Amino acid sequence: MELIFERSHVGRGCSVLPACDVPAYDVPESLCRKSAPMLPEIAEVDLGRHYTQLAKQTHGVNDGFYPLGSCTMKYNPRVNEEMAALPGFTKIHPLQPVETAQGCLEVLARAESTLSEITGMDRVTLQPAAGAHGEYTGLLLIRAYHLSRGDTARTKIIVPDSAHGTNPASATMCGYTVVSVPSDADGCVDLDGLRAAVGPDTAGLMLTNPNTVGLFDKNILEITQIVHDAGGLCYYDGANLNAVMGVVRPGDMGFDCVHLNLHKTFSTPHGGGGPGSGPVGCKAFLAPFLPGPVVVKKDGQYDLQMPEQTVGRVRTFYGNFLVVVKALTYILTLGKEGIPEASTGAVLNANYLMHQLEGHYDMAYHGPCMHEFVMTLETLKKETGVSAMDVAKRLIDFGIHPPTMYFPLIVHEALMVEPTETESRETLDHAAQVFLEILQEARKDPESLHEAPHNAPIGRPDEVGAARHPVLRYTPVEA
């Protein structure tokens, strides 16, 4: 399809600006750009069609099943959008005096208290704009804590080898050296490996539980104890909270701080730019270091203040506020009973689908899973040449979004499937049938799977070419 720049015609457009009713201001020449920006000029009708056409090339939760492991692509209830569109939340400016924004501040305060309750933490900052941003913020708290005690020797962050790639990346960004600890045969943290890794240079451990292979680490209390005994802190990556939300709390597992992904667990849009939101919760002893401002209540009035030893702002104003409105709507809609029901439903759905595929596809780990499961297509690849990538691509032909591929790294030819609680039994049955059908195709006609998808608007994009020679900017063809 044509790029929006290729649809552009000089002089066309869709914005009619009103006459200027304030004195004109001359911008100093040094601040002016030398040439006009290359913006497409296009009529509103063509603009609308352009984006509708683009939307038709994509697959979202509203198009079909989206079992993208580790991403919790659950349904985003419409009531969330309705609440976030209320004029009291949209026709407001972050610089407005606090006494005129009490309702918005109450949303922030209630979001903080409900998220604290769900995670077993004492305070929460809603500023971070995404999961990795939350990880980084959590690490800033850990660093600030050690430095406040004059402890400068703690330079290492321990991360299991099954971790999300963002964990070591965030730790490195924060100036830490990353120490990788191995997983045992069950995909859980190897306790001896962990004991050998901790020491007076340990700043902390980053862990997700259930872990990235979809198993709850039953040694979690021992793990957090080992790190605490060495003087380190424990950080909980909330990526997999959807498995345990309302059932067990990171705070009770021994974690000192945690990030959540509102765009995963709390039903706000994920992907397509979200935007995301990665609140960070912490125990009381870390609260003085939280980014600010935080909401406080004095004499029945909400106010904003900077925590005493704050690490500073991590984002402008108060984070992605309307995303918080949506997440709070979700929490209040589900309530105390609905929250654990959602996570147990997620675990049930994952086990239901896994059970239907077991015996046909090889599971990387045996026994019941949590909210997601990992299959290994290593044997299939050896026997037929059909890879995890081929199967994933073929799913698109059946209107199913591919699962997460080639992750976690400790499983070869991995496909990681997370159905979420919002899918019906019929959807899961259909998905299982499609998976089995593709398996038969792999045995009968492996060649055709290498070419899949066959019916999608885009076939196999050249991923290698895109990574080696990315074209990120439109350059007009010289006339």
Added chain:
Amino acid sequence: MNTPENLQYAKSHEWLKMTGEGTAEIGLTDFAQDALGNLVFVNLPEVGDSIVCGESFADVESVKAVSDVFSPVTATVAEINEELLDQPEKINEAPYDAWLIRVEGITETEELLDAKGYEAVCAEEG
């Protein structure tokens, strides 16, 4: 799979070629490049960096994943293969010509395998 006889191999799929007294070249094996798939990015250490036996000294990125490359020796980086930074595909094309780094002052070497031993490890891993 290609496994030259004149090289030594680590279980973590690096090859080591001794080039003189305490000096060597380190690269990724044919098995490793095949398992990783088309490489799109290589991150190398800097000349003068100390590398430690069994620890990561570089990483390689394919369209599938980013993977650490582990050092089979404790030594100092004498030279890096800058060509690979722009053309990581050279590792896919000729893994035993595409050395990642040259090292000097080797003080420790991990227990390495010969071609036959390494082939057995690969056969086990599939």
